[in-house]
Amino acid sequence: MRLVLGISALLPEVTFVTDHPQSLGRRPNRELLEALTALGADCAATGEEGHLPITIRGGKLHGGRVTISGARSSQYLSALLFLAPLIGEPLEITVVDDLKSQALIHITLHVLREAGIVVEHDAALRHFSIAAGQHYQTREYSVPGDYPSAAALLSACAVTTDPASQITLTRLRPDEEIGVELMGALRAMGADVVVEGEMVRLRGGRRLRGIEMNGDGAIDCIPVLVAAACFAEGESVFYNIEGLHYKESDRINDLCMELRRAGCIVTPRDDAIIVRGQPQGVEGGVVVDGHSDHRLLMALAIVGLRSNRGLTLVGTGHIAKSYPHFFEDLQQLGVEVR
Structure with missing residues:
Protein backbone atom coordinates (compact mmCIF):
# COMPACT_ATOMS: atom_id res chain seq x y z
CA MET A 1 0.00 0.00 0.00
CA ALA A 131 16.76 13.54 -13.20
CA ALA A 132 13.69 15.07 -14.81
CA GLY A 133 12.40 14.05 -18.23
CA GLN A 134 12.44 10.30 -17.63
CA HIS A 135 9.58 8.00 -18.57
CA TYR A 136 8.63 4.45 -17.67
CA GLN A 137 9.01 2.20 -20.69
CA THR A 138 6.08 0.26 -22.09
CA ARG A 139 7.39 -3.26 -22.67
CA GLU A 140 6.98 -6.87 -21.65
CA TYR A 141 8.32 -7.61 -18.17
CA SER A 142 9.16 -10.94 -16.60
CA VAL A 143 8.07 -11.04 -12.97
CA PRO A 144 10.30 -13.35 -10.90
CA GLY A 145 9.17 -15.61 -8.09
CA ASP A 146 8.69 -14.18 -4.61
CA TYR A 147 11.32 -15.32 -2.12
CA PRO A 148 9.27 -14.77 1.08
CA SER A 149 6.49 -16.97 -0.33
CA ALA A 150 9.07 -19.51 -1.51
CA ALA A 151 10.55 -19.45 1.98
CA ALA A 152 7.25 -20.74 3.37
CA LEU A 153 7.23 -23.80 1.09
CA LEU A 154 10.94 -24.47 1.59
CA SER A 155 10.62 -24.20 5.37
CA ALA A 156 7.59 -26.49 5.33
CA CYS A 157 9.58 -29.14 3.49
CA ALA A 158 12.62 -28.60 5.72
CA VAL A 159 10.70 -29.49 8.91
CA THR A 160 9.28 -32.75 7.54
CA THR A 161 10.69 -35.95 8.98
CA ASP A 162 10.32 -38.01 5.80
CA PRO A 163 13.65 -38.10 3.89
CA ALA A 164 11.69 -38.75 0.69
CA SER A 165 10.10 -35.30 0.94
CA GLN A 166 11.27 -32.95 -1.77
CA ILE A 167 10.16 -29.68 -3.29
CA THR A 168 11.42 -27.91 -6.41
CA LEU A 169 10.71 -24.24 -7.09
CA THR A 170 11.54 -22.26 -10.20
CA ARG A 171 11.74 -18.64 -11.38
CA LEU A 172 13.77 -17.55 -8.34
CA ARG A 173 16.54 -15.20 -9.34
CA PRO A 174 19.76 -16.45 -7.69
CA ASP A 175 21.37 -13.02 -7.44
CA GLU A 176 18.67 -11.39 -5.30
CA GLU A 177 20.02 -10.53 -1.85
CA ILE A 178 16.93 -11.87 -0.12
CA GLY A 179 17.42 -15.23 -1.82
CA VAL A 180 21.09 -15.36 -0.89
CA GLU A 181 20.22 -14.67 2.76
CA LEU A 182 17.40 -17.22 2.74
CA MET A 183 19.49 -20.01 1.20
CA GLY A 184 22.31 -19.24 3.61
CA ALA A 185 19.96 -19.54 6.58
CA LEU A 186 18.44 -22.83 5.39
CA ARG A 187 21.88 -24.32 4.76
CA ALA A 188 23.12 -23.13 8.15
CA MET A 189 20.17 -24.95 9.72
CA GLY A 190 21.27 -28.13 7.97
CA ALA A 191 18.67 -28.24 5.22
CA ASP A 192 19.60 -30.03 2.00
CA VAL A 193 19.30 -27.19 -0.53
CA VAL A 194 20.47 -27.18 -4.13
CA VAL A 195 20.40 -24.04 -6.30
CA GLU A 196 20.82 -24.35 -10.05
CA GLY A 197 20.19 -21.09 -11.87
CA GLU A 198 16.62 -20.03 -11.09
CA MET A 199 15.72 -23.47 -9.68
CA VAL A 200 15.80 -24.33 -5.97
CA ARG A 201 15.39 -27.89 -4.70
CA LEU A 202 15.11 -28.83 -1.04
CA ARG A 203 14.94 -32.34 0.41
CA GLY A 204 13.32 -32.87 3.79
CA GLY A 205 14.00 -35.36 6.53
CA ARG A 206 17.26 -33.73 7.69
CA ARG A 207 18.08 -32.91 11.29
CA LEU A 208 17.91 -29.16 11.65
CA ARG A 209 20.10 -27.17 14.02
CA GLY A 210 19.73 -23.77 15.60
CA ILE A 211 21.26 -20.68 14.00
CA GLU A 212 21.98 -17.04 14.68
CA MET A 213 20.76 -14.82 11.87
CA ASN A 214 20.80 -11.11 11.16
CA GLY A 215 17.29 -11.00 9.76
CA ASP A 216 17.35 -7.55 8.17
CA GLY A 217 18.44 -8.86 4.77
CA ALA A 218 15.45 -11.21 4.49
CA ILE A 219 12.99 -9.59 6.87
CA ASP A 220 9.81 -11.01 5.32
CA CYS A 221 11.23 -14.55 5.47
CA ILE A 222 11.81 -14.41 9.23
CA PRO A 223 8.38 -15.63 10.45
CA VAL A 224 8.63 -18.92 8.53
CA LEU A 225 12.29 -19.39 9.47
CA VAL A 226 11.32 -18.90 13.11
CA ALA A 227 8.67 -21.58 12.63
CA ALA A 228 11.26 -23.96 11.17
CA ALA A 229 13.66 -23.20 14.04
CA CYS A 230 10.99 -24.38 16.48
CA PHE A 231 11.91 -27.93 15.38
CA ALA A 232 15.68 -27.53 15.18
CA GLU A 233 18.13 -28.78 17.77
CA GLY A 234 19.36 -26.12 20.16
CA GLU A 235 18.73 -22.41 20.26
CA SER A 236 18.14 -20.01 17.39
CA VAL A 237 18.39 -16.22 17.55
CA PHE A 238 16.95 -13.98 14.85
CA TYR A 239 18.13 -10.42 15.47
CA ASN A 240 18.04 -6.95 13.87
CA ILE A 241 14.36 -7.47 13.06
CA GLU A 242 12.74 -4.51 14.83
CA GLY A 243 10.93 -3.63 11.60
CA LEU A 244 8.71 -6.69 12.08
CA HIS A 245 6.79 -4.73 14.73
CA TYR A 246 5.41 -2.46 11.97
CA LYS A 247 4.08 -4.98 9.46
CA GLU A 248 0.45 -6.10 8.95
CA SER A 249 0.69 -7.40 12.49
CA ASP A 250 3.36 -7.17 15.16
CA ARG A 251 5.36 -10.03 13.69
CA ILE A 252 7.47 -10.33 16.80
CA ASN A 253 5.00 -10.23 19.67
CA ASP A 254 1.93 -11.55 17.84
CA LEU A 255 3.88 -14.39 16.23
CA CYS A 256 5.49 -15.44 19.52
CA MET A 257 2.14 -15.35 21.30
CA GLU A 258 0.58 -17.74 18.80
CA LEU A 259 3.64 -19.99 18.64
CA ARG A 260 3.56 -20.33 22.42
CA ARG A 261 -0.11 -21.21 22.24
CA ALA A 262 0.85 -24.04 19.87
CA GLY A 263 3.51 -25.29 22.30
CA CYS A 264 6.65 -23.72 20.85
CA ILE A 265 9.29 -22.21 23.13
CA VAL A 266 9.97 -18.70 21.87
CA THR A 267 10.98 -15.43 23.51
CA PRO A 268 10.24 -12.06 21.91
CA ARG A 269 12.63 -9.15 22.29
CA ASP A 270 12.41 -5.59 21.00
CA ASP A 271 14.73 -6.45 18.11
CA ALA A 272 14.89 -10.24 18.14
CA ILE A 273 13.17 -13.59 18.55
CA ILE A 274 14.86 -16.38 20.49
CA VAL A 275 13.75 -19.95 19.79
CA ARG A 276 14.47 -23.12 21.75
CA GLY A 277 13.92 -25.90 19.31
CA GLN A 278 11.93 -29.06 19.97
CA PRO A 279 12.95 -31.62 17.32
CA GLN A 280 10.31 -34.02 18.63
CA GLY A 281 7.53 -31.63 17.62
CA VAL A 282 4.83 -29.91 19.65
CA GLU A 283 1.46 -31.07 20.95
CA GLY A 284 -0.77 -28.59 19.12
CA GLY A 285 -4.49 -29.28 19.13
CA VAL A 286 -5.35 -25.61 19.67
CA VAL A 287 -6.77 -22.68 17.74
CA VAL A 288 -4.24 -20.04 16.64
CA ASP A 289 -4.89 -16.60 15.18
CA GLY A 290 -3.15 -15.31 12.07
CA HIS A 291 -3.75 -11.69 13.20
CA SER A 292 -4.90 -10.75 9.68
CA ASP A 293 -1.34 -11.33 8.47
CA HIS A 294 -0.41 -13.60 5.56
CA ARG A 295 3.14 -14.17 6.85
CA LEU A 296 1.92 -15.27 10.28
CA LEU A 297 -0.51 -17.68 8.66
CA MET A 298 2.32 -19.28 6.69
CA ALA A 299 4.45 -19.62 9.82
CA LEU A 300 1.63 -21.17 11.83
CA ALA A 301 0.85 -23.60 9.01
CA ILE A 302 4.46 -24.83 9.17
CA VAL A 303 4.15 -25.41 12.92
CA GLY A 304 0.93 -27.30 12.27
CA LEU A 305 2.88 -29.80 10.17
CA ARG A 306 4.86 -30.87 13.25
CA SER A 307 2.01 -30.69 15.76
CA ASN A 308 0.83 -34.02 17.11
CA ARG A 309 -2.79 -32.91 17.04
CA GLY A 310 -2.52 -30.31 14.31
CA LEU A 311 -3.54 -26.67 14.51
CA THR A 312 -6.70 -24.77 13.62
CA LEU A 313 -5.91 -21.45 11.97
CA VAL A 314 -8.42 -18.59 11.96
CA GLY A 315 -8.41 -15.63 9.63
CA THR A 316 -7.01 -17.68 6.77
CA GLY A 317 -8.57 -15.44 4.13
CA HIS A 318 -5.73 -12.99 4.65
CA ILE A 319 -3.35 -15.40 2.94
CA ALA A 320 -4.69 -13.92 -0.31
CA LYS A 321 -2.57 -10.79 0.12
CA SER A 322 0.53 -12.52 -1.26
CA TYR A 323 -0.22 -16.21 -1.90
CA PRO A 324 -3.93 -16.95 -2.49
CA HIS A 325 -3.33 -20.64 -3.28
CA PHE A 326 -0.94 -21.35 -0.41
CA PHE A 327 -3.16 -23.86 1.37
CA GLU A 328 -4.18 -25.52 -1.89
CA ASP A 329 -0.50 -25.92 -2.79
CA LEU A 330 0.16 -27.48 0.61
CA GLN A 331 -2.61 -29.97 -0.11
CA GLN A 332 -1.06 -30.84 -3.45
CA LEU A 333 2.21 -31.47 -1.64
CA GLY A 334 0.49 -33.99 0.60
CA VAL A 335 -0.43 -31.89 3.62
CA GLU A 336 -3.80 -32.58 5.23
CA VAL A 337 -5.69 -29.29 5.13
CA ARG A 338 -9.36 -29.16 6.04
Whole structure:
Protein backbone atom coordinates (compact mmCIF):
# COMPACT_ATOMS: atom_id res chain seq x y z
CA MET A 1 0.00 0.00 0.00
CA ARG A 2 2.84 2.41 0.80
CA LEU A 3 4.09 2.27 -2.79
CA VAL A 4 0.62 3.26 -3.97
CA LEU A 5 0.51 6.06 -1.39
CA GLY A 6 3.49 7.64 -3.09
CA ILE A 7 2.10 7.42 -6.63
CA SER A 8 -1.30 8.65 -5.44
CA ALA A 9 0.17 12.05 -4.65
CA LEU A 10 -0.11 12.74 -8.40
CA LEU A 11 -3.92 12.65 -8.16
CA PRO A 12 -6.13 15.62 -7.21
CA GLU A 13 -7.56 13.68 -4.26
CA VAL A 14 -7.68 10.10 -3.05
CA THR A 15 -8.67 8.47 0.23
CA PHE A 16 -7.33 5.13 1.48
CA VAL A 17 -9.42 3.05 3.88
CA THR A 18 -9.22 -0.50 5.18
CA ASP A 19 -11.56 -3.22 6.40
CA HIS A 20 -8.77 -4.48 8.67
CA PRO A 21 -8.02 -1.75 11.23
CA GLN A 22 -6.18 -4.17 13.53
CA SER A 23 -3.64 -5.17 10.88
CA LEU A 24 -3.16 -2.87 7.88
CA GLY A 25 -4.78 -0.07 9.84
CA ARG A 26 -2.03 -0.20 12.46
CA ARG A 27 0.87 0.28 10.04
CA PRO A 28 2.58 3.67 10.48
CA ASN A 29 2.99 5.91 7.44
CA ARG A 30 4.01 9.17 9.09
CA GLU A 31 7.50 9.45 7.58
CA LEU A 32 6.25 8.91 4.03
CA LEU A 33 3.35 11.37 4.44
CA GLU A 34 5.75 14.00 5.78
CA ALA A 35 7.95 13.55 2.69
CA LEU A 36 4.97 13.81 0.34
CA THR A 37 3.89 16.97 2.15
CA ALA A 38 7.36 18.42 1.60
CA LEU A 39 6.91 17.74 -2.14
CA GLY A 40 3.65 19.68 -2.26
CA ALA A 41 0.93 17.20 -1.34
CA ASP A 42 -1.68 17.80 1.35
CA CYS A 43 -1.89 14.69 3.54
CA ALA A 44 -4.40 13.97 6.29
CA ALA A 45 -4.17 10.76 8.31
CA THR A 46 -5.46 9.20 11.51
CA GLY A 47 -3.32 9.77 14.58
CA GLU A 48 0.23 11.01 14.91
CA GLU A 49 1.74 7.96 13.20
CA GLY A 50 -0.18 8.34 9.94
CA HIS A 51 -2.59 5.42 10.19
CA LEU A 52 -5.48 4.74 7.85
CA PRO A 53 -7.81 6.27 6.77
CA ILE A 54 -5.51 8.59 4.80
CA THR A 55 -6.53 11.34 2.37
CA ILE A 56 -3.97 12.78 -0.03
CA ARG A 57 -4.62 15.88 -2.14
CA GLY A 58 -1.87 16.23 -4.70
CA GLY A 59 -1.51 16.67 -8.42
CA LYS A 60 0.93 19.58 -8.33
CA LEU A 61 4.12 18.18 -6.89
CA HIS A 62 7.51 19.80 -7.23
CA GLY A 63 11.03 18.45 -7.22
CA GLY A 64 13.98 19.63 -5.17
CA ARG A 65 15.31 17.95 -2.07
CA VAL A 66 13.52 15.73 0.39
CA THR A 67 14.60 13.62 3.35
CA ILE A 68 13.14 10.30 4.45
CA SER A 69 13.79 8.08 7.43
CA GLY A 70 14.43 4.42 6.75
CA ALA A 71 14.58 3.41 10.40
CA ARG A 72 11.18 1.72 10.42
CA SER A 73 10.69 0.69 6.80
CA SER A 74 12.47 0.78 3.45
CA GLN A 75 9.05 1.05 1.77
CA TYR A 76 8.98 4.80 2.43
CA LEU A 77 12.08 5.22 0.28
CA SER A 78 10.83 2.83 -2.41
CA ALA A 79 7.60 4.82 -2.66
CA LEU A 80 9.53 8.03 -3.30
CA LEU A 81 11.80 6.35 -5.85
CA PHE A 82 8.84 5.08 -7.88
CA LEU A 83 7.17 8.49 -7.67
CA ALA A 84 10.23 10.59 -8.56
CA PRO A 85 10.30 10.09 -12.37
CA LEU A 86 6.66 11.17 -12.61
CA ILE A 87 7.07 14.54 -10.86
CA GLY A 88 8.58 16.25 -13.91
CA GLU A 89 11.38 17.97 -11.99
CA PRO A 90 14.71 16.71 -10.63
CA LEU A 91 14.52 15.16 -7.18
CA GLU A 92 17.21 14.45 -4.62
CA ILE A 93 16.42 12.08 -1.77
CA THR A 94 18.50 11.84 1.40
CA VAL A 95 17.97 8.97 3.83
CA VAL A 96 18.32 9.94 7.48
CA ASP A 97 18.56 7.66 10.48
CA ASP A 98 18.99 3.97 9.66
CA LEU A 99 17.84 2.17 6.52
CA LYS A 100 16.16 -1.16 7.17
CA SER A 101 15.85 -3.95 4.60
CA GLN A 102 18.38 -2.57 2.14
CA ALA A 103 17.92 -5.67 -0.01
CA LEU A 104 14.45 -4.40 -0.91
CA ILE A 105 15.92 -1.08 -2.05
CA HIS A 106 18.23 -2.96 -4.39
CA ILE A 107 15.16 -4.71 -5.82
CA THR A 108 13.45 -1.33 -6.27
CA LEU A 109 16.48 0.02 -8.12
CA HIS A 110 16.60 -3.10 -10.30
CA VAL A 111 12.95 -2.69 -11.28
CA LEU A 112 13.49 0.98 -12.09
CA ARG A 113 16.48 0.15 -14.29
CA GLU A 114 14.43 -2.43 -16.18
CA ALA A 115 11.76 0.23 -16.71
CA GLY A 116 14.31 2.66 -18.18
CA ILE A 117 14.69 4.92 -15.14
CA VAL A 118 18.18 6.11 -14.18
CA VAL A 119 18.75 6.64 -10.46
CA GLU A 120 22.13 7.88 -9.28
CA HIS A 121 23.01 6.86 -5.75
CA ASP A 122 25.92 6.27 -3.41
CA ALA A 123 27.07 2.84 -2.29
CA ALA A 124 25.64 3.31 1.19
CA LEU A 125 22.13 3.99 -0.19
CA ARG A 126 21.88 7.31 1.61
CA HIS A 127 21.71 9.76 -1.31
CA PHE A 128 19.65 9.40 -4.50
CA SER A 129 19.28 11.67 -7.51
CA ILE A 130 16.59 11.27 -10.16
CA ALA A 131 16.76 13.54 -13.20
CA ALA A 132 13.69 15.07 -14.81
CA GLY A 133 12.40 14.05 -18.23
CA GLN A 134 12.44 10.30 -17.63
CA HIS A 135 9.58 8.00 -18.57
CA TYR A 136 8.63 4.45 -17.67
CA GLN A 137 9.01 2.20 -20.69
CA THR A 138 6.08 0.26 -22.09
CA ARG A 139 7.39 -3.26 -22.67
CA GLU A 140 6.98 -6.87 -21.65
CA TYR A 141 8.32 -7.61 -18.17
CA SER A 142 9.16 -10.94 -16.60
CA VAL A 143 8.07 -11.04 -12.97
CA PRO A 144 10.30 -13.35 -10.90
CA GLY A 145 9.17 -15.61 -8.09
CA ASP A 146 8.69 -14.18 -4.61
CA TYR A 147 11.32 -15.32 -2.12
CA PRO A 148 9.27 -14.77 1.08
CA SER A 149 6.49 -16.97 -0.33
CA ALA A 150 9.07 -19.51 -1.51
CA ALA A 151 10.55 -19.45 1.98
CA ALA A 152 7.25 -20.74 3.37
CA LEU A 153 7.23 -23.80 1.09
CA LEU A 154 10.94 -24.47 1.59
CA SER A 155 10.62 -24.20 5.37
CA ALA A 156 7.59 -26.49 5.33
CA CYS A 157 9.58 -29.14 3.49
CA ALA A 158 12.62 -28.60 5.72
CA VAL A 159 10.70 -29.49 8.91
CA THR A 160 9.28 -32.75 7.54
CA THR A 161 10.69 -35.95 8.98
CA ASP A 162 10.32 -38.01 5.80
CA PRO A 163 13.65 -38.10 3.89
CA ALA A 164 11.69 -38.75 0.69
CA SER A 165 10.10 -35.30 0.94
CA GLN A 166 11.27 -32.95 -1.77
CA ILE A 167 10.16 -29.68 -3.29
CA THR A 168 11.42 -27.91 -6.41
CA LEU A 169 10.71 -24.24 -7.09
CA THR A 170 11.54 -22.26 -10.20
CA ARG A 171 11.74 -18.64 -11.38
CA LEU A 172 13.77 -17.55 -8.34
CA ARG A 173 16.54 -15.20 -9.34
CA PRO A 174 19.76 -16.45 -7.69
CA ASP A 175 21.37 -13.02 -7.44
CA GLU A 176 18.67 -11.39 -5.30
CA GLU A 177 20.02 -10.53 -1.85
CA ILE A 178 16.93 -11.87 -0.12
CA GLY A 179 17.42 -15.23 -1.82
CA VAL A 180 21.09 -15.36 -0.89
CA GLU A 181 20.22 -14.67 2.76
CA LEU A 182 17.40 -17.22 2.74
CA MET A 183 19.49 -20.01 1.20
CA GLY A 184 22.31 -19.24 3.61
CA ALA A 185 19.96 -19.54 6.58
CA LEU A 186 18.44 -22.83 5.39
CA ARG A 187 21.88 -24.32 4.76
CA ALA A 188 23.12 -23.13 8.15
CA MET A 189 20.17 -24.95 9.72
CA GLY A 190 21.27 -28.13 7.97
CA ALA A 191 18.67 -28.24 5.22
CA ASP A 192 19.60 -30.03 2.00
CA VAL A 193 19.30 -27.19 -0.53
CA VAL A 194 20.47 -27.18 -4.13
CA VAL A 195 20.40 -24.04 -6.30
CA GLU A 196 20.82 -24.35 -10.05
CA GLY A 197 20.19 -21.09 -11.87
CA GLU A 198 16.62 -20.03 -11.09
CA MET A 199 15.72 -23.47 -9.68
CA VAL A 200 15.80 -24.33 -5.97
CA ARG A 201 15.39 -27.89 -4.70
CA LEU A 202 15.11 -28.83 -1.04
CA ARG A 203 14.94 -32.34 0.41
CA GLY A 204 13.32 -32.87 3.79
CA GLY A 205 14.00 -35.36 6.53
CA ARG A 206 17.26 -33.73 7.69
CA ARG A 207 18.08 -32.91 11.29
CA LEU A 208 17.91 -29.16 11.65
CA ARG A 209 20.10 -27.17 14.02
CA GLY A 210 19.73 -23.77 15.60
CA ILE A 211 21.26 -20.68 14.00
CA GLU A 212 21.98 -17.04 14.68
CA MET A 213 20.76 -14.82 11.87
CA ASN A 214 20.80 -11.11 11.16
CA GLY A 215 17.29 -11.00 9.76
CA ASP A 216 17.35 -7.55 8.17
CA GLY A 217 18.44 -8.86 4.77
CA ALA A 218 15.45 -11.21 4.49
CA ILE A 219 12.99 -9.59 6.87
CA ASP A 220 9.81 -11.01 5.32
CA CYS A 221 11.23 -14.55 5.47
CA ILE A 222 11.81 -14.41 9.23
CA PRO A 223 8.38 -15.63 10.45
CA VAL A 224 8.63 -18.92 8.53
CA LEU A 225 12.29 -19.39 9.47
CA VAL A 226 11.32 -18.90 13.11
CA ALA A 227 8.67 -21.58 12.63
CA ALA A 228 11.26 -23.96 11.17
CA ALA A 229 13.66 -23.20 14.04
CA CYS A 230 10.99 -24.38 16.48
CA PHE A 231 11.91 -27.93 15.38
CA ALA A 232 15.68 -27.53 15.18
CA GLU A 233 18.13 -28.78 17.77
CA GLY A 234 19.36 -26.12 20.16
CA GLU A 235 18.73 -22.41 20.26
CA SER A 236 18.14 -20.01 17.39
CA VAL A 237 18.39 -16.22 17.55
CA PHE A 238 16.95 -13.98 14.85
CA TYR A 239 18.13 -10.42 15.47
CA ASN A 240 18.04 -6.95 13.87
CA ILE A 241 14.36 -7.47 13.06
CA GLU A 242 12.74 -4.51 14.83
CA GLY A 243 10.93 -3.63 11.60
CA LEU A 244 8.71 -6.69 12.08
CA HIS A 245 6.79 -4.73 14.73
CA TYR A 246 5.41 -2.46 11.97
CA LYS A 247 4.08 -4.98 9.46
CA GLU A 248 0.45 -6.10 8.95
CA SER A 249 0.69 -7.40 12.49
CA ASP A 250 3.36 -7.17 15.16
CA ARG A 251 5.36 -10.03 13.69
CA ILE A 252 7.47 -10.33 16.80
CA ASN A 253 5.00 -10.23 19.67
CA ASP A 254 1.93 -11.55 17.84
CA LEU A 255 3.88 -14.39 16.23
CA CYS A 256 5.49 -15.44 19.52
CA MET A 257 2.14 -15.35 21.30
CA GLU A 258 0.58 -17.74 18.80
CA LEU A 259 3.64 -19.99 18.64
CA ARG A 260 3.56 -20.33 22.42
CA ARG A 261 -0.11 -21.21 22.24
CA ALA A 262 0.85 -24.04 19.87
CA GLY A 263 3.51 -25.29 22.30
CA CYS A 264 6.65 -23.72 20.85
CA ILE A 265 9.29 -22.21 23.13
CA VAL A 266 9.97 -18.70 21.87
CA THR A 267 10.98 -15.43 23.51
CA PRO A 268 10.24 -12.06 21.91
CA ARG A 269 12.63 -9.15 22.29
CA ASP A 270 12.41 -5.59 21.00
CA ASP A 271 14.73 -6.45 18.11
CA ALA A 272 14.89 -10.24 18.14
CA ILE A 273 13.17 -13.59 18.55
CA ILE A 274 14.86 -16.38 20.49
CA VAL A 275 13.75 -19.95 19.79
CA ARG A 276 14.47 -23.12 21.75
CA GLY A 277 13.92 -25.90 19.31
CA GLN A 278 11.93 -29.06 19.97
CA PRO A 279 12.95 -31.62 17.32
CA GLN A 280 10.31 -34.02 18.63
CA GLY A 281 7.53 -31.63 17.62
CA VAL A 282 4.83 -29.91 19.65
CA GLU A 283 1.46 -31.07 20.95
CA GLY A 284 -0.77 -28.59 19.12
CA GLY A 285 -4.49 -29.28 19.13
CA VAL A 286 -5.35 -25.61 19.67
CA VAL A 287 -6.77 -22.68 17.74
CA VAL A 288 -4.24 -20.04 16.64
CA ASP A 289 -4.89 -16.60 15.18
CA GLY A 290 -3.15 -15.31 12.07
CA HIS A 291 -3.75 -11.69 13.20
CA SER A 292 -4.90 -10.75 9.68
CA ASP A 293 -1.34 -11.33 8.47
CA HIS A 294 -0.41 -13.60 5.56
CA ARG A 295 3.14 -14.17 6.85
CA LEU A 296 1.92 -15.27 10.28
CA LEU A 297 -0.51 -17.68 8.66
CA MET A 298 2.32 -19.28 6.69
CA ALA A 299 4.45 -19.62 9.82
CA LEU A 300 1.63 -21.17 11.83
CA ALA A 301 0.85 -23.60 9.01
CA ILE A 302 4.46 -24.83 9.17
CA VAL A 303 4.15 -25.41 12.92
CA GLY A 304 0.93 -27.30 12.27
CA LEU A 305 2.88 -29.80 10.17
CA ARG A 306 4.86 -30.87 13.25
CA SER A 307 2.01 -30.69 15.76
CA ASN A 308 0.83 -34.02 17.11
CA ARG A 309 -2.79 -32.91 17.04
CA GLY A 310 -2.52 -30.31 14.31
CA LEU A 311 -3.54 -26.67 14.51
CA THR A 312 -6.70 -24.77 13.62
CA LEU A 313 -5.91 -21.45 11.97
CA VAL A 314 -8.42 -18.59 11.96
CA GLY A 315 -8.41 -15.63 9.63
CA THR A 316 -7.01 -17.68 6.77
CA GLY A 317 -8.57 -15.44 4.13
CA HIS A 318 -5.73 -12.99 4.65
CA ILE A 319 -3.35 -15.40 2.94
CA ALA A 320 -4.69 -13.92 -0.31
CA LYS A 321 -2.57 -10.79 0.12
CA SER A 322 0.53 -12.52 -1.26
CA TYR A 323 -0.22 -16.21 -1.90
CA PRO A 324 -3.93 -16.95 -2.49
CA HIS A 325 -3.33 -20.64 -3.28
CA PHE A 326 -0.94 -21.35 -0.41
CA PHE A 327 -3.16 -23.86 1.37
CA GLU A 328 -4.18 -25.52 -1.89
CA ASP A 329 -0.50 -25.92 -2.79
CA LEU A 330 0.16 -27.48 0.61
CA GLN A 331 -2.61 -29.97 -0.11
CA GLN A 332 -1.06 -30.84 -3.45
CA LEU A 333 2.21 -31.47 -1.64
CA GLY A 334 0.49 -33.99 0.60
CA VAL A 335 -0.43 -31.89 3.62
CA GLU A 336 -3.80 -32.58 5.23
CA VAL A 337 -5.69 -29.29 5.13
CA ARG A 338 -9.36 -29.16 6.04
